[in-house]
Amino acid sequence: MAADKQKLEAKWAEYLENQKKDNVKYMLLSAAGILTVLVLWQAVVMLGLVDSRLLPPPTEVLSTLIYKLNNTVPDGNTLGTNIIASLQVALSGFCVAIVIGVPLGLLMGWWTYADRFIRPIFELVRPVPPIAWIPLVVVWMGVGLKAKALIIFFTAFVPCVINSYTGIKLTSQVLIDVSRTFGAPNWMIFWKIGIPSSLPMVFAGIRVALGNSWSTLVAAEMLAASAGLGYMIQIGRTVARPDIVIVGMVVIGAIGAILSAILSRCEKYFLRWKVNR
Amino acid sequence: MDRMSSGQKTVRTVLYWGLPVLAVLLIIVGWITFSASHPDLMPAPVDVWDRFIRTFTRPIAKTTLIGHAWASLRRVLIALLIAWAFGIGFGILIGWNRKARAFFGSIFEVIRPIPPIAWIPIVIMWFGIGEFPKVLLVFIGTFVPLVINTSAGIEMVDKINLHVGRIFGGNDMQILKEIVIPTALPSIFAGIRTSVSSGWTTVLAAEMMGAQQGLGSLVTRGWQGSDLSLVLVAVITIAVIGALLAVILQQLEKVVCPWNSK
Amino acid sequence: MEQQVKRMEIRHLSKTFFSKKGYFTAIDDVSFDVYDGEFLVILGPGRCGKTVMLNIIAGVEDATEGQIIYNGKEWKGLNPEIGMVFQKLALMSFKTVIENVELALKFRGMKKEERREIARHYIKLVGLEGFENYYPKQLSGGMQQRVGIARAYAANPKLLIMDEPFGKLDAQTRYQMQEDLLKIWEKEKRTIIFVTNNIEEACYLGDRIILLSDCPAKVKEVYPIDIPRPRDMVSREFLELRTTISDNTDLSI
Numbered sequence: 001m002a003a004d005k006q007k008l009e010a011k012w013a014e015y016l017e018n019q020k021k022d023n024v025k026y027m028l029l030s031a032a033g034i035l036t037v038l039v040l041w042q043a044v045v046m047l048g049l050v051d052s053r054l055l056p057p058p059t060e061v062l063s064t065l066i067y068k069l070n071n072t073v074p075d076g077n078t079l080g081t082n083i084i085a086s087l088q089v090a091l092s093g094f095c096v097a098i099v100i101g102v103p104l105g106l107l108m109g110w111w112t113y114a115d116r117f118i119r120p121i122f123e124l125v126r127p128v129p130p131i132a133w134i135p136l137v138v139v140w141m142g143v144g145l146k147a148k149a150l151i152i153f154f155t156a157f158v159p160c161v162i163n164s165y166t167g168i169k170l171t172s173q174v175l176i177d178v179s180r181t182f183g184a185p186n187w188m189i190f191w192k193i194g195i196p197s198s199l200p201m202v203f204a205g206i207r208v209a210l211g212n213s214w215s216t217l218v219a220a221e222m223l224a225a226s227a228g229l230g231y232m233i234q235i236g237r238t239v240a241r242p243d244i245v246i247v248g249m250v251v252i253g254a255i256g257a258i259l260s261a262i263l264s265r266c267e268k269y270f271l272r273w274k275v276n277r
Numbered sequence: 278m279d280r281m282s283s284g285q286k287t288v289r290t291v292l293y294w295g296l297p298v299l300a301v302l303l304i305i306v307g308w309i310t311f312s313a314s315h316p317d318l319m320p321a322p323v324d325v326w327d328r329f330i331r332t333f334t335r336p337i338a339k340t341t342l343i344g345h346a347w348a349s350l351r352r353v354l355i356a357l358l359i360a361w362a363f364g365i366g367f368g369i370l371i372g373w374n375r376k377a378r379a380f381f382g383s384i385f386e387v388i389r390p391i392p393p394i395a396w397i398p399i400v401i402m403w404f405g406i407g408e409f410p411k412v413l414l415v416f417i418g419t420f421v422p423l424v425i426n427t428s429a430g431i432e433m434v435d436k437i438n439l440h441v442g443r444i445f446g447g448n449d450m451q452i453l454k455e456i457v458i459p460t461a462l463p464s465i466f467a468g469i470r471t472s473v474s475s476g477w478t479t480v481l482a483a484e485m486m487g488a489q490q491g492l493g494s495l496v497t498r499g500w501q502g503s504d505l506s507l508v509l510v511a512v513i514t515i516a517v518i519g520a521l522l523a524v525i526l527q528q529l530e531k532v533v534c535p536w537n538s539k
Numbered sequence: 540m541e542q543q544v545k546r547m548e549i550r551h552l553s554k555t556f557f558s559k560k561g562y563f564t565a566i567d568d569v570s571f572d573v574y575d576g577e578f579l580v581i582l583g584p585g586r587c588g589k590t591v592m593l594n595i596i597a598g599v600e601d602a603t604e605g606q607i608i609y610n611g612k613e614w615k616g617l618n619p620e621i622g623m624v625f626q627k628l629a630l631m632s633f634k635t636v637i638e639n640v641e642l643a644l645k646f647r648g649m650k651k652e653e654r655r656e657i658a659r660h661y662i663k664l665v666g667l668e669g670f671e672n673y674y675p676k677q678l679s680g681g682m683q684q685r686v687g688i689a690r691a692y693a694a695n696p697k698l699l700i701m702d703e704p705f706g707k708l709d710a711q712t713r714y715q716m717q718e719d720l721l722k723i724w725e726k727e728k729r730t731i732i733f734v735t736n737n738i739e740e741a742c743y744l745g746d747r748i749i750l751l752s753d754c755p756a757k758v759k760e761v762y763p764i765d766i767p768r769p770r771d772m773v774s775r776e777f778l779e780l781r782t783t784i785s786d787n788t789d790l791s792i
Contacts, residue, residue, distance in 0.1 A: 008555055008562060011603070015557035029379035037384055054403055116296040121304060127520040129478040131394075131485065132512045135500035140318055215392030219482050222397065230395070237398035245399045253391035260390070437629045440599045444623050445643035445694050455645065459633040536633045536674045 056243040061250070064243040074244065075235040077227050083255065085227040086217055089145055093152025094213040101157045101209075102202055105164025109198070110190050115165075122161060130155035130212065131219045143224040148217070155216040156209035163205025167198030203267045210263055214256045229255075320506040325513075328506035337498065337507075338489050346514055348490040352408065352483075353476045356415035360472060364420045365465060368427025372461070373453060378428075385424060393418030393479045397486050406487040411480065418479035419472035426471065430464025431457055463537055466530050473526060477519050492518075545611070546698060546730050547573040547596070552605035554591050565591050567755040568605070573698070573732060578724060580745030581734045584788050588756030589734050590626065593700050596732070597621045622696030624687045626703040630675040636662065636686050637671040643694035661689040664723055681712040688720070692727065701733045705740065717743055721768065738788065742780050743770055753789040760787055 038058050044050045045057040056064070068079040077085070108115040108122075133154050141147035171194050179189045221230025229252050236244030305322070312321040320328075332342035340348075371378040371385070396417050404410035434457050442452035458465075484493025492511050499507030530537075554566040565588040573579055583589045594600040596607060598617040607614050622643075630639050637658050644654035662671060665685040675683050684704055691699055705713045717740060724731060735741050741748050748762040762784060766776055 008564070011555070012557050012562045015562075016559070019559070026375070026379040029376060030383035033380040033383040034387060113292055113296055116293060117300050120297045120300045124301075124304065127516040127523070128512055129474075129481055129515060129519065131478060131482050132496060132515050134485075135496055135508050136505070136512070138500070139505060211392075215394050218392050219394045222394070223485065233395065233398045237402055240402070242399060242402055245402065249391050249395050249399065252395045253387070253389075256390040256392065435629070437625060437627055438631065440594065440597075441623075441625065441629045441631075441642075442646075443599050443617060444597050444621065445646055445690075446617075446619055447642075447646040451646050455642070456631060459631070462633065534633070536676065 053240070054242055056246065060243050061246050065247045065250070068244070068247055074239045074241060075227075075232045077232070079232075079247075079251065082227055082229050082232050083251065085225075086221065086229045087255070089148045089220070089228065090152055090213050090217040092145070093149040093217075094156045094210060096149065097153045097156035097160055097209060097213075098206060100153075101160030102164045102205075105161040105202075105205075106168050106190075106195065106198060108161070109165040109168035110194055125154075126158055128154075130216045131223075134220055134223050138224050143226070148220045148225065151220045152213045152216055155212040159205045159208035159212065160202075161205075163201045163208070164198060167201025167205075168194050170201065171197045200271060203263075203271065207260070207263060207267075210259055211256070214252070214259065218252060318505075320509060324506045325509045328504075329510045332507075332510060337495065340490060342495075342510070342514060345490055345492050345495055345511075346518060349480050349484065349492045350518070352411045352491070353415055353473075353480050356412045356480075357419055357472060357476055359412075360416050360419040360423055360476075361469065364423025364468070364472070365427050367420075368424040368465070368468070369431055369453075369458065369461075371424070372428035372431025373457065389421050389425075393421070393475065394482045397483060401486065411483045411488070411491075414483045415476045415479050419476040422471035422475055423465075423468040426468025427461060427465050430461030430468075433464065434460045463530075463534055466526075466534060470523070470526050470530075473522050474519065477515075477522065481515060543577075544575040545572050546575045546609070548608040549573075549596070550606050550608060552592065552595065552607070553603050554588070554595060554600075555603045564755040566595075566602075567757050569751075569756060569758055570605075571749050571758055571761065573730060576728050576730055577746045578731045578733065578744060580741040580748045581732060581751060582736070582738065582741040582748050582784070582788075583734065583751035583756060584736055584753055587754040588751065589736075590702055592756065593623070593702050593732070593734060597623055597700060618698075620697040622691040622694045622699050624684070624691045624699070624701040624704045626706055628675070628683050628687055630683060630686055630690075632675055635672045635674055636667060636678070639675070639686055640689045640693050642690060658689070658693055661693045662686075664692065664726065665689045666719065679712075681708055681716055684708065684716065685719075688723070692723070692729075697730065699729045699731045701731060703734055703736065706736070713740070718769075720744070738781055738784050739772065742766075742777060742784070743772060748784065750784060750787060759789075760784075 041055075042057045042059065045052050045055055052060075065079070070078055070080075072078055075082070104118065108118050130151060133151050137147050137151050141150065175193050175197070176189055179193055184192070217228070218230040218233075221228040222234040225231040229248050233245045233248035233252075236242070236248060308319070308322060312319040312324075329342070337345070367381070367385075371382050393414060396414055400410045400414055400417075404413065438456050438460065439452060442456045447455065480491070481493040481496070484491035485497045488494040492515050495511035496508055496515075499505060499509075499511060549569060549571050552566055552569045553564065555562050555564045569588075569592065581589065581592075591600060595602045596618075598615075598621070609618060609620075631642070634642070637655065640662055641654040641658040644657060649657075659671065662668060665688050667682060667685050667689065670678065670682065675686065678686070687704065688701075691701075705716050708716060721744065733744055735744075742764065745764055748764065749758060750760045750762065751757065752759045762780070764780065766774075766780070770777055
């Protein structure tokens with residue numbers, strides 16, 4: 001048996017070694033993918049296959065990015081100001097949508113009468129793509145923070161409601177019946193059973209809402225704004241500065257990814273009772 | 278709970294059917310009163326209806342409302358067909374092959390967080406505002422959800438189903454075709470659904486940034502010409518077509534994945 | 540039973556799983572023979588080792604140690620002469636009954652009419668005539684498992700492995716399925732390796748029982764059974780056999 005144990009230990013060490021090698025291999029492969037694109041991009045521009053006035057090489061994009069950190073040319077704001085302006089709009093609309101949309105969806109899912117009353121209104125508004133609201137909202141409220149936040153609200157609101165509604169509808173009937181048997185009043189069952197079991201779906205909705213918010217924000221800023229990342233790329237286009245446009249796209253993408261990563265963290269924390277299942 | 282008096286029952290029935298009617302009425306009344314007091318902010322329903330009729334008698338940019346709707350739809354449909362072919366193919370590739378996933382997946386992950394709308398300025402700079410750049414933009418907007426859903430569906434395949442395939446003598450291609458892809462089909466369909474609504478939104482955005490024809494161009498035209506009725510006509514048309522597309526897809530899914538609905 | 544031919548020999552089979560955190564031995568030095576045409580029952584009380592062992596025998600998983608000898612020759616990898624009925628059913632939810640049953644034949648490139656005919660034959664054999672175009676979801680648990688059996692039979696395997704096929708069925712359905720399985724086996728003889736954790740089922744079905752220990756799985760004892768079929772579950776010899784095995788079985792909670 002002692003010899004067996006030694007043999008197994010050796011095999012385990014070998015397994016761990018192979019695992020490690022494997023991980024390194026795939027990480028290298030991932031890096032190679034991105035590197036290939038960057039190198040190809042640089043090469044086509046430097047070889048003159050693509051006009052550099054239309055597609056600046058990655059190196060130029062990088063230097064513009066650094067330059068933009070504390071320069072206001074051409075759109076009148078530094079990159080930091082634009083980022084803050086965009087985040088302010090997107091997050092305020094997004095947060096209001098969660099605060100209103102999630103409880104509304106939960107309510108509709110739990111109480112039939114709420115459902116009967118709100119649903120027709122909701123179904124009328126739902127199919128309107130959020131960016132189609134932009135002209136109306138601008139006419140109503142101008143191009144300020146509130147107007148844009150309202151547009152973001154429309155985009156983020158719909159998935160919040162739908163997912164909360166579906167989530168709470170999925171509450172196990174057995175759990176509800178058990179609580180009823182123990183004499184719990186309806187609101188308590190809603191609070192202690194309905195809401196927790198709807199949380200995974202609610203988070204899925206919030207995730208969609210976040211993506212929608214960020215992408216609609218760009219549209220709103222392109223159409224009606226005086227600052228923000230969407231405004232920056234729009235100006236970049238009108239003054240024929242593709243490097244500014246690409247810097248804007250990269251920053252928009254990066255912030256979108258960071259926001260979604262933060263949300264994942266929150267989700268993990270709130271759903272920690274659900275892990276490993 | 279079941280022991281209700283008949284009076285209680287009537288109240289419940291009235292509420293059940295009365296509430297939705299009340300809600301719709303409230304919207305209509307709200308609209309009418311608001312437009313009466315603020316005609317500059319909101320045209321009355323009658324004005325919108327008149328404007329709707331006028332889009333047929335007096336064509337805008339040489340075509341009627343139907344022509345504009347068709348212009349938008351055509352762009353979406355062309356882009357969707359291309360995106361379905363490439364997106365599903367690419368999704369299968371990175372879902373099935375780990376090496377391809379490592380190599381192409383990382384590129385995809387970098388591009389993916391950029392919203393399709395953010396591509397509009399650069400695409401306009403490169404290709405102008407003709408048909409091709411619009412189709413390209415819709416393609417970008419629809420490609421991403423397709424790839425995500427397809428590859429997620431492929432990865433979801435239960436290991437035991439792969440064992441079944443191998444034990445009963447299937448080779449890799451057969452297992453992919455007979456077991457993996459059908460398993461992923463509902464998920465692929467979810468991607469198709471997302472792609473349609475995302476494509477419909479993207480085409481509007483693209484048209485609003487500059488186009489001769491299309492529902493998005495009507496929105497911009499109405500907006501810039503202070504013709505809010507036209508904006509509303511376009512928005513309502515957009516919403517109706519969007520809803521119709523969703524219904525059609527729902528029916529289509531029942532046909533393509535019959536095992537899911539029964 | 541003198542002229543027994545060995546179809547398969549399992550020699551010193553071990554399987555250890557490795558992970559980042561450590562390793563875990565599921566099967567420890569298991570050896571036994573499988574004779575041609577017999578109904579061999581592997582009785583294991585524990586949760587561990589059985590399915591893995593079957594996967595190794597079928598060739599979809601690798602052993603850590605040991606070898607498998609098939610028809611006198613050492614065998615590695617997938618064995619096309621083995622069919623399997625799965626504990627978790629593993630029917631394709633998107634295929635109808637007949638499409639599930641003909642899967643192996645389709646893989647072999649058989650023509651449609653031909654494989655449909657074979658599939659229909661086995662669907663009839665397991666008593667599912669008329670359900671050919673149903674989806675698995677529309678069938679009861681017992682019927683679903685019949686589809687699994689028909690699928691395995693239709694592949695025409697020399698050796699049929701059944702992994703706790705009736706584990707999830709209610710008692711009544713289970714008895715019915717056991718009886719039907721024996722009938723099918725009498726009609727179309729195959730070598731069967733049948734895994735179960737139910738002593739009664741083992742005694743009712745098997746020509747021989749190989750009793751495994753709890754984790755890690757080892758061969759504890761081999762019981763040949765010569766009670767003639769159909770067996771009476773309350774006869775004295777049946778109950779005696781049951782008690783003997785039961786006393787020798789590791790308790791598993």
